[in-house]
Amino acid sequence: MSSPSQHAFQAPTGTRDFYPAELARVRYVQDAWRRVSLRHGFDEIDGPTFEHLELYTVKSGEGIVSELFSFQRFSGEKTYALRPEFTPTLARLYAAKANSLARPTKWFWQQTCFRAERPQRGRLREFLQWNADILGDDSPRADAELIACCADLLRELGLTPEKVKIRISHRGAVESLLLNKGVERETLPKWFPLLDRAGKLSNDDFIAEAGKLGMPPPIAVELLRAMALSTPFENPTTELMLSEQAGGRGPEYFRALFAELKAAGVADWCVLNLGIVRGLAYYTGMVFEVHEASGKERAIAGGGRYDTLIELFGGPLTPAVGFGMGDVVLSLVLQDNSLFPADAEIAKRLGTRPDVFVISNGTDAADGAVAPLLAALRHAGFHARRSYKATKNVGKLLKDATTAGLGGVGARFVVIVESGAAATVKNLESGHQHPEPIPLNQLVGYLRS
């Protein structure tokens, strides 16, 4: 064994260690992701943690390579990359079985992703991601159904339409807006990356960049204004804005989408914002991002329609719409808004609270009965813990029972073994103590009732 150097004892830059309390907060978020996905009728899928590098360059071009953790087993072998996102794997899975899958197919996924970028607030090199996708349905209803699932997650975690907004746009509407401002159709592919970065640029820098693409400063200012405008769908100016700027192409879609969002009960979360374009090249229609209303943190989630991607991966032409949500920004937003329950409350909600804490009254007969009793309780499905302390001070041990588990949540019951045959049982929630000791072989039945 070689002598260890210091860095071996720290997590790699941009990754996280999770002790029980920290992991419980992650599980709290993941549990909500799963619960909301299921109740909206999505089925869970999964794939490899790493894929052939080409799976990512096919979709995103060679430019993505610098953002990936890639590796070979030996020189000349195929190159792999840790997944930066799940959508290419999903497209591969769908394309391989497209003919036997239901229409629509609704899939969700939640695992880790990896980006080789500089860690900063809201961005890590390893993070958890939740995806939900609807494949085989090109209707505005499917778009609204997906957005409703996203909104339900936000509500599930205690967020409200006042704190968080779902900003919705459409690639076609943004194209029309640009064409309307005199942009040549051939230069559109250069405009989307600029628009996607606009929020991070000063107005002057944006105007300068737009100038390089041939747009006069006064028009660039108009464009900036149009992009900054967030309007509720029911606002009369919305349709007017779309009619004028999208040349009659946008309003019909947005009118239908809004009706579906209203029917799904989530219209109050949603605003129209043509500043949302999403950087990824594969979006073909509606796009959206979820932001804090204050604009404080990065985007909480983002997604949209990608009707050509399944075909690119060898499947039939298949309409598709989906979104991804990472755990890092979401957790910051929940912290900003004091929406994480206390650790003890999380233990209750996740079902990790101990059911029973077993202590001995200190006699040899009772000591000897603890292990078989624990075995019987666990066999019956109870989460049973014991004291490991050498003390025979029952008062101290009782205190351990009331603080056992995550965040000191305490066990639901304490069982004090009084002999080889019977135990005193107290309900720590109600304070009720059963009047006489209960025979050990009847304890499981007693606790079940």
Add this chain to the structure above:
Amino acid sequence: MSSPSQHAFQAPTGTRDFYPAELARVRYVQDAWRRVSLRHGFDEIDGPTFEHLELYTVKSGEGIVSELFSFQRFSGEKTYALRPEFTPTLARLYAAKANSLARPTKWFWQQTCFRAERPQRGRLREFLQWNADILGDDSPRADAELIACCADLLRELGLTPEKVKIRISHRGAVESLLLNKGVERETLPKWFPLLDRAGKLSNDDFIAEAGKLGMPPPIAVELLRAMALSTPFENPTTELMLSEQAGGRGPEYFRALFAELKAAGVADWCVLNLGIVRGLAYYTGMVFEVHEASGKERAIAGGGRYDTLIELFGGPLTPAVGFGMGDVVLSLVLQDNSLFPADAEIAKRLGTRPDVFVISNGTDAADGAVAPLLAALRHAGFHARRSYKATKNVGKLLKDATTAGLGGVGARFVVIVESGAAATVKNLESGHQHPEPIPLNQLVGYLRS
């Protein structure tokens, strides 16, 4: 976008794609891992998917590098490796906070691991692993407590002591056995890897390899016999065997361990087998492996005591005992024994069965009421699905309700929207249909009761 080549559309060698039914079987196993860990009082932790390469070479030597997926971000930067196992990360986490952690600390973990080996039956390049560890307790009771948790998982999944055996050994007892056979103490480190491979060698090959280490063939045959012997702990020959061969060192420990295994109700799963040595260099005491009684598949699980590892990672000297169980061999054993429930049954147990399937009677008013009703049901926490078919044939739609969800499990209730105001509700489990339509705004309350 470059033109895709064929290999981009397949999972990398030795990794798996999981469509919903396949993933549900994995979740069924993971759910049992989690449930059993919790009820035995283990808290969950997690760490990065990749670590600094040195974290693994410190523990296992440079020899492990060829079995790792390792990578650098750019030339000269630190080298990372995908985790081949979790124990080094656990040791790093424990060492960093040893002084503030409870004694004992009981941790479990379940995620993916990666080995760059040739895929074969029972071995993949990416697999799921469950670990449970008890740190800070050097007693045979802790060893038994750990083994009891492992046995409870086997029982939870329907395995029995007739089908599966926990083969227990001890590094010290094996050392004594070897010294007793004339092995020089200095050569012991060369013997453990050979003993670990013994099951994969023919007797002749083992005798030849032992000869290279200086052991005469008749003694090697005796050694093989001793290693092949699996005896129940209560068998009188067991103590005799240990007394003779372990020079009086083994029996006391095994006597204490057996008493604890009996108290924990798992003695019938356990046999003594000095052929178990575990290849990893860091074990210091008791070691065990779980095998099918038939010996058909590879080891289902393995672990043991590693009392010096925490110190090696910069922590205080800390007794520790743990085991790991992968999903691949376990799943093969469950299949061999027909112990996987049907997909529909798995859906029920995992709670992924749809609660409600909503269909419309085909009128415009009913069609328009479906989306708001779905939203209300999901908001109330129900797993609600709908029909996406264009048909107005209620009979066909009812059939979809009875086969919705994984494995055609079917929804618990079907709701047929009759108008904008009311719906017929039928319990698909009992066949009971509520006599008159229920107002839509009372449906959530009705389904809750």
